[in-house]
Amino acid sequence: xxxxxxxxxxxxxxxxxxxxxxxxxxxxxxxxxxxxxxxxxxxxxxxxxxxxxxxxxxxxxxxxxxxxxxxxxxxxxxxxxxxxxxxxxxxxxxxxxxxxxxxxxxxxxxxxxxxxxxxxxxxxxxxxxxxxxxxxxxxxxxxxxxxxxxxxxxxxxxxxxxxxxxxxxxxxxxxxxxxxxxxxxxxxxxxxxxxxxxxxxxxxxxxxxxxxxxxxxxxxxxxxxxxxxxxxxxxxxxxxxxxxxxxxxxxxxxxxxxxxxxxxxxxxxxxxxxxxxxxxxxxxxxxxxxxxxxxxxxxxxxxxxxxxxxxxxxxxxxxxxxxxxxxxxxxxxxxxxxxxxxxxxxxxxxxxxxxxxxxxxxxxxxxxxxxxxxxxxxxxxxxxxxxxxxxxxxxxxxxxxxxxxxxxxxxxxxxxxxxxxxxxxxxxxxxxxxxxxxxxxxxxxxxxxxxxxxxxxxxxxxxxxxxxxxxxxxxxxxxxxxxxxxxxxxxxxxxxxxxxxxxxxxxxxxxxxxxxxxxxxxxxxxxxxxxxxxxxxxxxxxxxxxxxxxxxxxxxxxxxxxxxxxxxxxxxxxxxxxxxxxxxxxxxxxxxxxxxxxxxxxxxxxxxxxxxxxxxxxxxxxxxxxxxx
Amino acid sequence: xxxxxxxxxxxxxxxxxxxxxxxxxxxxxxxxxxxxxxxxxxxxxxxxxxxxxxxxxxxxxxxxxxxxxxxxxxxxxxxxxxxxxxxxxxxxxxxxxxxxxxxxxxxxxxxxxxxxxxxxxxxxxxxxxxxxxxxxxxxxxxxxxxxxxxxxxxxxxxxxxx
Numbered sequence: 001x002x003x004x005x006x007x008x009x010x011x012x013x014x015x016x017x018x019x020x021x022x023x024x025x026x027x028x029x030x031x032x033x034x035x036x037x038x039x040x041x042x043x044x045x046x047x048x049x050x051x052x053x054x055x056x057x058x059x060x061x062x063x064x065x066x067x068x069x070x071x072x073x074x075x076x077x078x079x080x081x082x083x084x085x086x087x088x089x090x091x092x093x094x095x096x097x098x099x100x101x102x103x104x105x106x107x108x109x110x111x112x113x114x115x116x117x118x119x120x121x122x123x124x125x126x127x128x129x130x131x132x133x134x135x136x137x138x139x140x141x142x143x144x145x146x147x148x149x150x151x152x153x154x155x156x157x158x159x160x161x162x163x164x165x166x167x168x169x170x171x172x173x174x175x176x177x178x179x180x181x182x183x184x185x186x187x188x189x190x191x192x193x194x195x196x197x198x199x200x201x202x203x204x205x206x207x208x209x210x211x212x213x214x215x216x217x218x219x220x221x222x223x224x225x226x227x228x229x230x231x232x233x234x235x236x237x238x239x240x241x242x243x244x245x246x247x248x249x250x251x252x253x254x255x256x257x258x259x260x261x262x263x264x265x266x267x268x269x270x271x272x273x274x275x276x277x278x279x280x281x282x283x284x285x286x287x288x289x290x291x292x293x294x295x296x297x298x299x300x301x302x303x304x305x306x307x308x309x310x311x312x313x314x315x316x317x318x319x320x321x322x323x324x325x326x327x328x329x330x331x332x333x334x335x336x337x338x339x340x341x342x343x344x345x346x347x348x349x350x351x352x353x354x355x356x357x358x359x360x361x362x363x364x365x366x367x368x369x370x371x372x373x374x375x376x377x378x379x380x381x382x383x384x385x386x387x388x389x390x391x392x393x394x395x396x397x398x399x400x401x402x403x404x405x406x407x408x409x410x411x412x413x414x415x416x417x418x419x420x421x422x423x424x425x426x427x428x429x430x431x432x433x434x435x436x437x438x439x440x441x442x443x444x445x446x447x448x449x450x451x452x453x454x455x456x457x458x459x460x461x462x463x464x465x466x467x468x469x470x471x472x473x474x475x476x477x478x479x480x481x482x483x484x485x486x487x488x489x490x491x492x493x494x495x496x497x498x499x500x501x502x503x504x505x506x507x508x509x510x511x512x513x514x515x516x517x518x519x520x521x522x523x524x525x526x527x528x529x530x531x532x533x534x535x536x537x538x539x540x541x542x543x544x545x546x547x548x549x550x551x552x553x554x555x556x557x558x559x560x561x562x563x564x565x566x567x568x569x570x571x572x573x574x575x576x577x578x579x580x581x582x583x584x585x586x587x588x589x590x591x592x593x594x595x596x597x598x599x600x601x602x603x604x605x606x607x608x609x610x611x612x613x614x615x616x617x618x619x620x621x622x623x624x625x626x627x628x629x
Numbered sequence: 630x631x632x633x634x635x636x637x638x639x640x641x642x643x644x645x646x647x648x649x650x651x652x653x654x655x656x657x658x659x660x661x662x663x664x665x666x667x668x669x670x671x672x673x674x675x676x677x678x679x680x681x682x683x684x685x686x687x688x689x690x691x692x693x694x695x696x697x698x699x700x701x702x703x704x705x706x707x708x709x710x711x712x713x714x715x716x717x718x719x720x721x722x723x724x725x726x727x728x729x730x731x732x733x734x735x736x737x738x739x740x741x742x743x744x745x746x747x748x749x750x751x752x753x754x755x756x757x758x759x760x761x762x763x764x765x766x767x768x769x770x771x772x773x774x775x776x777x778x779x780x781x782x783x784x785x786x787x788x789x790x791x
Contacts, residue, residue: 021686039661041639042648046672046719049649051684058685 019064024057076410083279085406090276093232094413096406098281099213101187101346102353102397104360104390106137108151108182111167111385113378114175123164123178127382128153129368134218136364137186137388139355144364145186145394146346153180154371155258186360186390188353188397189215189346201337203289213400214283215346217275222339228271234288234332240497241267242437245486256486259473260438264490266497272333281400285343288333353397360390420498426469426505433494438487441480442472444510444551444610467503469495470510470551470610480546480614482509510551511611512589514581516621517544519564520574522628527569529626535567537622544615551612555604574627578604581621588616635750637665651675669723669747670756676715677741677758690719694760697739703732712741723747737762 012035018027032040032053043050073084076092089096108131115124131151138144156162163181170176196207209217220228229239243249243265245257253263273287366386370379401409420426423445430443448466471491475481483491488507495505517540523532543563561573580593591611598605606613615621639647646661651671653659662668679691692715697703709728716725727744738761746753 038642038645040646040648042662042665042668042672044672044719044722045687045690046676047648047668048651048653048671048675051675052649054685054687 018060019068021054021057021061024060025054028053028056076407079407080403082403082406085403085410086277086279089406089410089413092410092414093418094406094410095232095275096277096401096409098277098400099215099347099349100396100398100400101189101215101349102143102355102394103185103187104145104355104394105392106145106147106184106186106360107389107391108184109179109385109387109389110153110382111177112153112180112382113177116174121175123180125154126371126374127379128162128180129370129382129386130154131184131386132367132369134191135366135368136191137360138362138364139359139394140361141355141359143188143353143355143394144190144348145360146189146191147184147186149184151182151184152261153182155261187215187348188355188394189348191218192345192347194343194345196341196343198336198339198341201335203335204332205287205335207285207341207343208278209283209285209343209345211283211345211347212281213347213349214277214281215348217283217285217343217345219344220273220285221342221344222271222336224339226271228273228336228341229269230275231269231272231333232274234272234274234286237268237270237272237333238266239269239272240494241265242434250486253486253489256438256484259484260486260490262434262437262490263486264437264493266493270334271336283345287335290332290334349397350399351397353394355390355394357390357393360388360394363388418498419500420495420503421500425498426467426495429495429498430469430471430491433491437490437494438483439473440471440483440487440491441474441546442470442510442549442551442612444470446470446610448504448506465502465504466506468506468508468610470508472510472512472551472612474546478546479616480512480612483507511591511607511609513591513593513606513611513613514588514616514621515578515595515613516581516623517560517615518575518577518579518623518625519560520625520627521564522571522574523569523626524571532567532569533624533626536564536570536624539563539567540622541615541618544613544618546614549612549614551610552606553612554606555613557599557602557604589614637749639665639668652678665749666747666752666754669720670754672720673716673723673743673745673756674758676719677712678760691715694739694741694758697732698737698760698762701734703734703739705730705732712743716745722749726753 012031014031015027018024029043032043040049043053073079073081076085076088079085079088086096110129112127113124114121129151130153131147133147133150135147136144137147153162161182165179165181166175167177167179168175192211194209194211198205217230220230222228231237231239241264242262245253245261245263247254250263253260270290273285276284276286278284363386368383368386370383420429426445427443430440430445433440446468448463448468449461471483471488472480473483473487491507492505499505519536519540521532521536523529540560540563543560555578557576557578560576564570564576565573578595580595582588582590582592584590593607593611595604598607604613639645643663646663647665647668648662648671650660650662650667651674662671676690677692677694680693680696681691682688683693684690692708692712697708708730712728712730713725716723723745725743725745727742729740729742731740731742732738733740738759741758741760742755743757744753744755
C-alpha cells in the first residue's frame with residue numbers, strides 16, 4: 001500500500017496475532033519468503049538460516065510470555081504471584097493471614113468458700129477471681145493457648161454466665177466450698193518479643209519481624225513507655241479504644257457497667273504504624289513521616305481540628321473527609337527516633353494446634369486478681385484451685401490463606417469497603433459489636449416513616465433521610481429486654497465509623513410481644529399420654545427458643561401443628577391456640593397485642609412497628625392437653 | 630545422445646543468494662551461499678557440528694561431534710549410524726552414499742568423511758570434517774581448528790576409504 005506521509009512504496013504486512021514460538025516462526029518464515037525471496041530461500045530443517053529465524057521466534061515467545069504474565073499479575077482475579085496478591089490485597093484494605101490460630105472453648109473452674117447468712121449457705125463471691133486476658137494454659141500435646149478475654153467470676157450475665165455447684169460439705173454437713181465455672185475462648189499462640197533500635201528520624205521507617213506464623217502484634221512500646229498503635233493505613237490517625245466502664249471514665253454510664261463493662265471511645269494517635277506480610281511470610285512494620293510530639297487525646301470533631309493537616313493551599317470545599325480520619329495529619333504519624341521499640345507479638349496456629357478434647361489442662365502464666373479485703377490464705381487457696389479443661393477439641397487451626405483464599409477474601413473485603421450500605425450491612429455490623437461493649441441480641445433495620453399530615457391519606461410516608469435500627473438485648477436470665485444507654489452509646493460510636501454520611505440512624509427499642517400457647521392432641525392408645533405430652537412441650541420449647549427468632553418474624557401456626565403432629569404417639573392435633581400475655585407486674589412486656597386481629601390464614605403477623613414474639617417462660621407459658629374420646 | 634544437465638530452480642538467477650553459509654562468520658563476516666550445492670554442503674556441516682539440544686524446540690537435531698573429542702572410547706559404528714539417521718531426517722535433499730568416521734584418541738581428533746548425491750540433479754559431492762581440540766585447550770595448532778571443517782574433493786574420500 002502506498003503511504004503518502006512516509007513516502008514509502010510498501011508497508012510490510014506485520015501480523016500481530018502470534019504469541020508463541022511456532023506462531024512467530026511460521027510468521028517469520030512467511031515474512032522472509034514474501035519480502036526477501038532473493039536473499040534467503042533455504043528454510044529446510046538443516047539450514048543454518050532457520051536457526052536465526054528460530055532465535056528471533058524464541059525472543060518473541062519470551063517477550064509475549066512476560067507481557068501476558070505482567071498483564072495477568074495486574075488483575076486480582078487472575079494474579080498468581082503471592083507478593084502481587086499481597087500488594088493488591090493491601091491496596092484494597094485487606095490484610096491476608098499467614099497462619100490461622102486454633103481456638104478452643106475453655107471451661108475455667110475454681111473453688112470459693114461458702115458463707116453463712118443466718119443459717120442460709122450461699123457462695124461467697126468476694127473470693128471469686130478475675131482472670132485477666134492473655135493468661136495461658138497448655139495442652140498436654142504441647143500447644144500453648146491464650147485466653148482472649150478476661151474471665152471475671154464476679155459477673156454473671158446471660159451471655160457469660162457463672163455456673164455454681166456445691167463442691168464439698170464440712171464436718172457438720174454444711175456447704176463448705178462451691179465450684180464455680182465460666183467459659184472463655186482461647187487461641188493457640190506463643191508470645192514473643194523483639195526489639196528494634198530507631199536512630200535519627202527517618203521517614204517511613206520500616207522494620208521486619210523475621211518470624212514465621214505471625215498472628216498479630218499485641219503491643220509496641222518505646223523506651224519512654226509510649227504505646228504505638230496499629231492502624232489499617234497510615235493516613236488514619238484515630239483508633240477505637242475500649243475503656244472500662246467505671247465511674248472515673250463515665251459517671252453517667254457507670255450505672256450500666258454490669259451489662260456493659262466497657263465503653264467504646266475514639267482516640268487520636270500520632271504514634272502509629274501499619275503492618276504488611278511479605279512474600280516470605282515475615283511481617284514488615286512501617287511508620288509515618290512526622291516529628292510531632294503532641295500527646296494522644298480524645299477528640300471531638302470541631303471546625304478547628306477537621307482537616308488539620310491539609311496545607312497544600314487547596315480549598316477545603318472539595319476535600320473528601322473520611323470520618324475515621326478527619327484530621328488528615330499529612331505526616332502519616334510520628335517517626336520513632338532515638339528510642340528502642342519493644343514489639344510483642346503472637347505466633348502460632350497451624351494444623352498441629354488443633355489439639356484433642358480434654359487436653360488443655362495444664363496451667364501456664366495466669367494473671368489473677370482477687371477482690372480486696374479478703375482473707376489472704378483463703379484467697380490463695382482459691383487461686384490454687386483454678387483448673388481448666390476443653391470439652392471439645394480445638395479447631396480452626398490452619399496454615400493461613402491460600403492464593404485463592406486471599407483473592408476471594410480481598411474481593412469480598414473490597415466490596416464491603418468497611419461501609420454499611422445495605423440493610424444487611426447494618427445488621428451484621430450491629431450484631432458484630434464485641435459483647436464486652438454490651439450484648440445486642442436482636443436487630444432489625446428499616447426506613448423511617450411518618451404518619452402523613454394529609455388526613456385523606458391513611459398510609460405513612462417514608463422519610464428518606466433516616467433509618468430506624470430496632471434493637472433488643474438479653475437480661476441475665478436470657479430474656480429479651482431493651483438495651484441500656486451505655487450499650488446504645490457504644491453502638492452509636494461503633495456504627496459511626498461505618499455509617500454512610502447521609503444515613504441518619506435512630507437506635508430504637510423493638511417491641512416485645514409475649515404470649516402463651518395452648519394445644520390439644522389425641523394420642524395413640526399404646527402410648528403413655530404424659531410422655532407424649534412432655535415430648536410435644538419439649539418440641540415447642542425448642543421451636544420457640546429465643547435464639548431462633550428474629551424481629552418481625554411471623555408465627556406460622558401450621559408449622560407448630562406439624563411439629564406437634566410429628567411427635568411419636570400423637571394421633572391428631574386438635575387445636576393450637578396462642579394468646580397475648582402482658583403486664584409488667586406479672587413479669588411480661590408492657591405491650592398488649594391482639595392476636596385475633598393479627599392472624600390471617602393461620603399466620604400471626606407481628607405489628608407494623610417492628611416487634612418480636614417471645615415465649616418468655618416456656619415452663620409456664622406452654623400448656624397441653626390429651627383428649628380422649 | 631544429448632548430455633542434459635539439470636539446474637536447480639534456486640540456481641537459475643545468479644543474482645540471488647540461497648541461504649547462510651556454515652560455519653558462520655568465516656573470515657569475520659556472514660557469508661551467503663550462491664548455489665544450491667553450496668547450501669547443501671553448509672547444511673551437512675551444520676547438522677554434524679550442532680550439539681543435540683542446542684537448537685530451540687528441536688532437541689534431537691544435530692550429531693554433536695564437538696563433545697565426542699573428549700570421550701575416551703568413541704563408538705565409531707554408532708557414530709556413523711547416528712549420522713545416517715540425522716541426514717535421513719534433516720537433509721532429505723541428499724542420498725548418503727558413504728560415511729566414514731575415524732577417531733584418534735591420543736590427539737583428540739575425529740575425522741568424518743561423507744560422500745553423497747544431491748537428489749535433484751544426481752550430482753555427487755563429498756565433505757570431510759576434522760574436529761579436534763581448540764588451540765587454547767592444547768589442540769594441535771592453527772591447521773586443525775575444530776570449528777573450521779576442511780572441505781575436500783569427493784574423489785579423494787571415495788579412493789581413500791576403498
